[in-house]
Amino acid sequence: MTIRVRREDVIPNPCEPTSVRAHVCVVASLNFPGINEHDAGLVRRFTRTALATLVSLGASFELWDTTQPLENPEAAADFDGLLLLGGGDVDGSCYGSCEPIPNSYGVDLRADRDAFAVIAAAEAAGRPIFGICRGSQLLNVARGGSLIGDIVDYKLHHGGPGEPVFVDEPIDVVPGTRLRSILGTDRVIGRNGHHQAVDRLGRGLVVAARALDGITEGVEDPDRFYLGVQWHPEDTDGPEADRMRLFEAFVGAAEQARQSRALAAAPAE
Numbered sequence: 001m002t003i004r005v006r007r008e009d010v011i012p013n014p015c016e017p018t019s020v021r022a023h024v025c026v027v028a029s030l031n032f033p034g035i036n037e038h039d040a041g042l043v044r045r046f047t048r049t050a051l052a053t054l055v056s057l058g059a060s061f062e063l064w065d066t067t068q069p070l071e072n073p074e075a076a077a078d079f080d081g082l083l084l085l086g087g088g089d090v091d092g093s094c095y096g097s098c099e100p101i102p103n104s105y106g107v108d109l110r111a112d113r114d115a116f117a118v119i120a121a122a123e124a125a126g127r128p129i130f131g132i133c134r135g136s137q138l139l140n141v142a143r144g145g146s147l148i149g150d151i152v153d154y155k156l157h158h159g160g161p162g163e164p165v166f167v168d169e170p171i172d173v174v175p176g177t178r179l180r181s182i183l184g185t186d187r188v189i190g191r192n193g194h195h196q197a198v199d200r201l202g203r204g205l206v207v208a209a210r211a212l213d214g215i216t217e218g219v220e221d222p223d224r225f226y227l228g229v230q231w232h233p234e235d236t237d238g239p240e241a242d243r244m245r246l247f248e249a250f251v252g253a254a255e256q257a258r259q260s261r262a263l264a265a266a267p268a269e
Helices: 037-056 073-078 109-124 134-142 178-183 240-265
Strands: 022-028 059-065 081-084 129-132 167-173 187-192 206-211 216-220 226-229
Touching (some): 022 037, 022 109, 022 240, 037 059, 037 240, 081 134, 081 240, 109 134, 167 178, 178 226, 178 240, 206 226
Parallel strands (some): 129 226
Antiparallel strands (some): 167 187, 167 206, 206 216, 216 226
């Protein structure tokens, strides 16, 4: 696999908050099969922005790059929260698709399996989990859901041949959802460049946001912080306020998990 993105390319400065509210595990595939320099530029910018946003909100982080096999995915349970970033497509075999998927790119089954192991460990430990783009798709498949392999009428979701990949997409947020309470509005403009999306919902999940054509743009578990958005709030070309609302909600949930763990570990008086 070609290595175009180095760890040092994405670590922000400062890389630690002055006061730590929560310690977060961040899973990303900095490199994936077939990555080109354009994709690498997006990975650098998006990952650095996500990490810098965590730090600005008082969260320290450990970056787990699934470019290489993870040594101990189960250790995700030791963190206060789990953030899953974007990347290549999820292998179709993970959700029962046996046919070739048009326009597929960046598929890495081993990285998918590592991510599923991390999700399972964090969920079993009761940690808040937030997924972006590929991360949102992984959250759905981890619960037994499926994906649309290739969106045929794609114009709302990404640019066409010879056009910029990313577009500003109107997204309707479903009333009564956690996502609606976080964003505080019924519609956002998301930065999108995806050709896949959630199809059949995973166990216990509901649709939290939809595109104007009905494509699912957000999923969540109503009973816990298990939230995925298909668009890229960490794209600096999109609304900063929405990014901060989403990341603050996640860091706040991770902070609560940290406090609950500390209380549980405290000796009884």
